[in-house]
Amino acid sequence: MTPLEELRHSASHILATALLRIYPDAKLDIGPPTDTGFYYDIDLDHKLTAEDLARIEAEMKKVADENQPFLRREVSREEAADIIRSRGQERYKLGRLGDIPEGEKISFYQNGEFMDLCAGTHVRYSSKLKAFKLLSIAGAYHRGDEKNKQLQRIYGTAFPTREELARYLEQLEQAKHRDHRKLGRDLRLFVIDEDVGQGLILWTPNGAIIRQELQDFISAELRKQGYSQVFTPHIGKLELYKISGHFPYYKASQFTPVVENESLAKILQEGCSCADMVVRLDAVSSHLAAQVNERTGRETITPDRVLPDDRLLDGFMLKPMNCPHHIKIYSSQPHSYRDLPVRLAEFGTVYRWEQSGELNGMTRVRGFTQDDAHLFCTEDQVAQELLGCLALVKIVLTTLGMSDYRVRVGLRDPDSNKYTGQKENWDKAEAACREAAKTLGVSFTEEPGEAAFYGPKIDFVVKDVIGREWQLGTVQVDYNLPIRFDLTYSGADNQPHRPVMIHRAPFGSMERFCGVLIEHFGGDFPVWLSPEQVRLVPISEKTLDYGNELLALLKAAGVRATVDAHNDKLGAKIRRAEVEKVPYALVLGGKEAEARSVSVRSRARGDEGTVPFDQFLAKVLEEIRLKSLSVKKPPAGAGPA
Numbered sequence: 001m002t003p004l005e006e007l008r009h010s011a012s013h014i015l016a017t018a019l020l021r022i023y024p025d026a027k028l029d030i031g032p033p034t035d036t037g038f039y040y041d042i043d044l045d046h047k048l049t050a051e052d053l054a055r056i057e058a059e060m061k062k063v064a065d066e067n068q069p070f071l072r073r074e075v076s077r078e079e080a081a082d083i084i085r086s087r088g089q090e091r092y093k094l095g096r097l098g099d100i101p102e103g104e105k106i107s108f109y110q111n112g113e114f115m116d117l118c119a120g121t122h123v124r125y126s127s128k129l130k131a132f133k134l135l136s137i138a139g140a141y142h143r144g145d146e147k148n149k150q151l152q153r154i155y156g157t158a159f160p161t162r163e164e165l166a167r168y169l170e171q172l173e174q175a176k177h178r179d180h181r182k183l184g185r186d187l188r189l190f191v192i193d194e195d196v197g198q199g200l201i202l203w204t205p206n207g208a209i210i211r212q213e214l215q216d217f218i219s220a221e222l223r224k225q226g227y228s229q230v231f232t233p234h235i236g237k238l239e240l241y242k243i244s245g246h247f248p249y250y251k252a253s254q255f256t257p258v259v260e261n262e263s264l265a266k267i268l269q270e271g272c273s274c275a276d277m278v279v280r281l282d283a284v285s286s287h288l289a290a291q292v293n294e295r296t297g298r299e300t301i302t303p304d305r306v307l308p309d310d311r312l313l314d315g316f317m318l319k320p321m322n323c324p325h326h327i328k329i330y331s332s333q334p335h336s337y338r339d340l341p342v343r344l345a346e347f348g349t350v351y352r353w354e355q356s357g358e359l360n361g362m363t364r365v366r367g368f369t370q371d372d373a374h375l376f377c378t379e380d381q382v383a384q385e386l387l388g389c390l391a392l393v394k395i396v397l398t399t400l401g402m403s404d405y406r407v408r409v410g411l412r413d414p415d416s417n418k419y420t421g422q423k424e425n426w427d428k429a430e431a432a433c434r435e436a437a438k439t440l441g442v443s444f445t446e447e448p449g450e451a452a453f454y455g456p457k458i459d460f461v462v463k464d465v466i467g468r469e470w471q472l473g474t475v476q477v478d479y480n481l482p483i484r485f486d487l488t489y490s491g492a493d494n495q496p497h498r499p500v501m502i503h504r505a506p507f508g509s510m511e512r513f514c515g516v517l518i519e520h521f522g523g524d525f526p527v528w529l530s531p532e533q534v535r536l537v538p539i540s541e542k543t544l545d546y547g548n549e550l551l552a553l554l555k556a557a558g559v560r561a562t563v564d565a566h567n568d569k570l571g572a573k574i575r576r577a578e579v580e581k582v583p584y585a586l587v588l589g590g591k592e593a594e595a596r597s598v599s600v601r602s603r604a605r606g607d608e609g610t611v612p613f614d615q616f617l618a619k620v621l622e623e624i625r626l627k628s629l630s631v632k633k634p635p636a637g638a639g640p641a
C-alpha cells in the first residue's frame with residue numbers, strides 16, 4: 001500500500017473500533033481503502049443515520065487520541081477461526097478467511113481492544129489519523145452479489161493534513177452542484193425511465209444536441225486521419241462471439257442471449273431442461289472449435305464446451321463489443337499491404353449487464369455508444385497508428401479545456417505466461433505504447449500486469465476543473481483476434497501475413513463522456529455545445545416582432561436560438577436564461593429595434609453593452625466555429641498576469 005492508502009485503511013480499522021464500541025452486535029465484512037478514502041461494510045439491524053455517523057466519527061476521534069499501536073500477529077488457520085469466533089464475527093470473516101489461499105500467511109492486526117483479520121499494512125499508531133471525515137452510508141451487497149444480503153457501507157476519507165481534507169471536502173461540495181444526474185434533470189439533458197429499464201439512457205432533445213455536436217467534432221477529426229465510417233447492427237450471432245471468445249467467457253457481464261422462437265419451441269418439445277439449454281447455448285461445434293484451436297495454436301476452445309452440431313442451440317447476442325462486426329467488414333475483402341492501415345470507425349452501441357447496485361446516471365450504464373474504431377495494420381505501422389490515436393485524444397481534450405490528464409500504459413506482467421502472441425511483437429508494441437505516450441507531453445505511468453492478455457494498452461484519465469479524476473477510454477493493441485478470425489493481408493512478398501489490430505475508444509462511451517463533461521462544465525457548456533446558444537428577450541410585446549425577425553436570421557445562420565415570449569418582467573426573463581444556462585441573452589427594447597442592435601448579456605461575462613445585431617451574429621458564429629471555451633471577464637482592476 002502507498003502511505004496514503006495505509007492511512008486510509010488504518011482509518012477503516014479505527015472506524016470498526018469505534019463502531020463496535022457503540023454497536024457491539026455489528027457484524028463486520030471488509031474495510032479497504034479506495035481512490036478517495038475508505039469504507040467498511042457492516043451488517044447491523046439498526047439503519048444508520050447521519051446523526052449516527054457523527055457519533056461514530058466522534059468516537060473515532062477518541063480512538064485516534066488514545067494513540068493505540070497497530071500490532072501484527074501471525075496465526076494458523078485454526079487459530080484464526082478461533083479468534084474470529086471468540087469475537088462473534090464468524091458471519092462474514094470466516095468466509096474472508098476461506099478466501100486466503102492455502103500456504104499464504106494469515107495475520108491479525110490489533111489496535112486497542114479491536115482485532116481484525118488483515119494482511120496489512122497500517123500506520124504505526126492510531127494518532128496518525130488526524131484529518132478524517134465520515135461521509136455517507138450506502139447499501140452494498142456482500143461480495144457485490146445481489147443474491148447476498150445487503151450490508152451498510154460507511155464511506156469516509158482521510159488525508160495526511162487538515163488542509164488537504166478541507167480542500168477535498170470543498171471539492172465534494174462543488175461536485176454536488178455539478179452532479180450530472182441533477183444537472184441532467186434540471187437542464188433536461190437525459191432521462192432514465194424505469195419502464196424502459198435501469199441503466200438505459202434516453203437522450204432528450206437538449207442532451208442529444210450535445211452528443212451530436214461531439215460526435216460531429218470527433219468524426220471530422222477521424223476523417224482527417226483517414227478513418228472510414230461504418231455502421232453495424234446491435235446484435236450478432238452467438239457463434240460470432242464464440243469465435244471471438246467473448247462468449248461464454250464474459251457471460252456474466254452480458255445480457256442473456258436471444259433465442260429464436262422456433263428453436264425454443266423445438267427444444268421444449270424435446271423436453272430440454274434449462275440447465276441443458278444453457279450447456280447447448282454455451283457449446284461450440286466441433287469443427288469450429290478445431291478451426292479456432294488450430295489457428296491459435298493452442299486449445300482455446302476446450303472439449304467440455306464442444307458438442308456435435310445437431311445438439312447446438314444458436315441464438316443472438318446484444319453486442320457487448322463492436323470488434324467482431326468490424327472484423328467481418330475487414331475480412332469481407334482481400335487486402336494488400338498497400339491498403340493498410342484499414343481504419344473502421346463507428347459510434348457503436350453495445351450492451352453490458354451491470355449489477356443494478358453499480359449503475360450510476362450516465363457514467364455506469366447497461367447500454368452505451370462507444371466512440372469505437374478498429375485499425376488493421378502491419379506490425380511496422382503499430383507505432384505510427386498509436387501516435388495518431390493519441391493525437392486525436394489530445395485535440396479533443398484540449399478543445400474541451402481538459403488539458404489536465406494523464407495516461408497509464410498497461411504492460412505485461414513479466415512473470416506471467418498468460419499472454420498470447422510472440423515475445424518480440426509484445427516488446428515492440430510495448431515500446432510503441434511507451435513512445436506514443438511520451439509524445440503527449442503529459443505525465444504517464446507504466447503499469448506492469450495491466451495489459452490485456454492479447455496486447456498492451458493505453459488508458460486515459462482526465463482531471464476535471466474541480467480536480468476529480470475520471471477514467472475515460474482506452475487504446476489497445478491486439479494480436480489475438482486477428483488469429484482467432486484468421487485475418488490476413490498479402491505482403492510485398494505476395495504471401496499472406498497477419499495484421500495487428502488496434503481497438504480504440506479513447507473517450508470510452510458517449511454516455512460516460514457526456515456525463516463527465518456535464519460535471520466538468522457544471523452545465524455551462526461552451527457556445528458550440530450549448531443546446532440553446534442565444535435567447536432573444538423582448539422587453540415587451542412591442543419588440544416581439546423584432547425578436548422573431550432576429551430569430552429567423554439566427555436560425556438561418558445555423559445558430560440555436562429561441563424567443564422568450566412570456567408575459568413577465570425583464571428581470572424574470574433574464575434570470576430564466578441564466579438558470580437554463582444559455583450563453584447569450586439579447587435584450588430587445590424599442591431603441592434596439594430602431595437601431596437594429598441588441599443589448600448583450602453574456603453568461604460568462606455579464607453585461608456586454610449594445611452592439612449592432614450583425615456584429616453580434618458575426619462574433620457568435622466565430623465563437624462557434626473556433627469551438628471557443630467560455631472565457632470569464634477578469635475581475636475589475638486585475639492587471640496582466
Ligand SMILES: [Zn+2]
Pocket residue numbers: 009013109116117118119120121122
Ligand atoms: Zn488492515
Ligand SMILES: [Zn+2]
Pocket residue numbers: 321322323374503504
Ligand atoms: Zn474492439
